[in-house]
Amino acid sequence: MLKIWSMKKNEETAAKKKPKVSAAQIRLQKDLTELEEFKTMTTEFPDPADLLHFNLIITPDEGFYKGGKFLFSFVITSNYPHEPPKVKCTQKIYHPNVDTEGNVCLNILREDWKPVLNLNAVLVGLQFLFLEPNAEDPLNKEAAEELRRDRDVFAKNAALSMRGGTIRGQTYERVLPS
């Protein structure tokens, strides 16, 4: 038998009740409390006792989306960080990399996620999408097309969409603070 066991079996071995905190919870506590402070991003917990569900508010201070207020929902599963956080945009916005259902095309949220990445990396990635929307990975094809063809027209469309305007038959949600 393994050296560390004694030869006789000890039936009395009591299960010492230890609290069990999952690796996902510990990692999440570490990730959240070590989030950088961003002047353009705030997290918001509908229930501060539940760290697994929260929202992110992005308020870009430059670029096409300056002045807008964009909302994302985050869900952290018990298999974090093996699985990436599930992130959706909760508004209907005009953005080449966000579809009208709120799906977001950001590589580290899917194919390039690794457990060594953390929430900070996701936040930085999302912020970057608003500074530099990417026409190469379109989820909203019309928006991507417009961005590629004419940045000025795209800028006007983005501004219009943020006021709740309609572009090519799609009405977008007003994201300007009232």
Add this chain to the structure above:
Amino acid sequence: MGDISLPAPLPPPTWPNRFQHVDTLLDHPGPSTDPDFVGGEAVKRFLREDSKVLVIGAGGLGCEILTNLALMGFADIHVIDMDTIDISNLNRQFLFRPKDVGKPKAIIAAEFVMSRVPGTKVTPYFGKIQDKPESYYMQFNLVICGLDSVEARRWMNATLVAMVDPDVPESLKPMIDGGTEGFKGQARVILPSITSCYECSLDMLNKQTVFPICTIANTPRLPEHCIEWASVLEWPKVFPDKKLDTDDPEHIQWLFTHASTRAREFKIEGVTWSLTQGVVKNIIPAIASTNAVIAASCCTEAFKLMTNCAPRLDNYFMLIGTEGVYSYTFQHERRPECPVCGGETIDMPVKKEWTLERLIEALEERQDIQAKKPSLSVNGRSLYLQAPPQLERATRPNLEKKLVDLVNDGDELTVTAGSLPFNLTLRVLLKD
């Protein structure tokens, strides 16, 4: 679901010289046998009468593991599996027959092994590993995992690591983990708190294939792209309030129909019902022969650990049969920052009357810890979080509360801090 009582095991061995070959290993030490090994009746009796092993999973690997264990003389085997037998399992899970389709894997596997191998007792549990408390796991000498789920392995690993009590040697339960993917596989021996654990190697895992969402949305080229389009984009759009259940054949059928339509649109071939199921359930191709090699490796290690008749695998064996055959055995190292087995547990005597703020100050003052701006929680409940601002505000009132009102004597607090590369477990000992 639940514990099932099966007929008593068949009467003890009627096979003459049944263990003749195995006994040569147990009667006398070999050249590499541990000096503490004592051959003879005691070790045989321990293996065949007293030892108790738990097998997790009664699928492709599990069927092989149960068979090997029974034939090597393990007498008291328990098996847990939450699945029922599907017709697609019959090609490699040889303990099951067509008449068993729909029945629980654990129960059928247990019945089969008991009816075939005299003297072996197999106790099945049809349910989830998470149903069982620590006291259940405490009864086994070791645990063998033949699972296809990362999440279940993480849970089992964390449970076994948490069970280790330095004062009780028997609380250390080796975990032998097997896994296969096509012609590739691995077997490893985890000695919780001694060797690297499953969580330590999480970032070594083969990544499951995930496609960029924009490819799925716009430029599908593969049948898998069409299936993911149906499951990731279409399902939530059409059924915003209904969660996709990958075990529900009707849901799979819906995905298959929609994926097929999309495939026709983009002139892509190869969307089938079984591929649809495979993609959404992330079914890893399982090859019977790879399962056999890996299960055998796991059982050999179980035998060696249990009897001490030969040195154990230390600690990671990899088999790669995709090009020729290549195998590699190495010692995977513990990660000091591992959230499961890394970090440290320290005892901290504190006065009941102390406030949480006082505890945090005391923690920051300790030179041996160097925790700057620590955040603390207990059993998943936040006590004080330094950030983000909303959580800091929500937990700030706790700073002024007395420890006696926030925690119990002996509670283990999870401490994280930017200055700590790992997490720290703080056992608070309340004193008057």
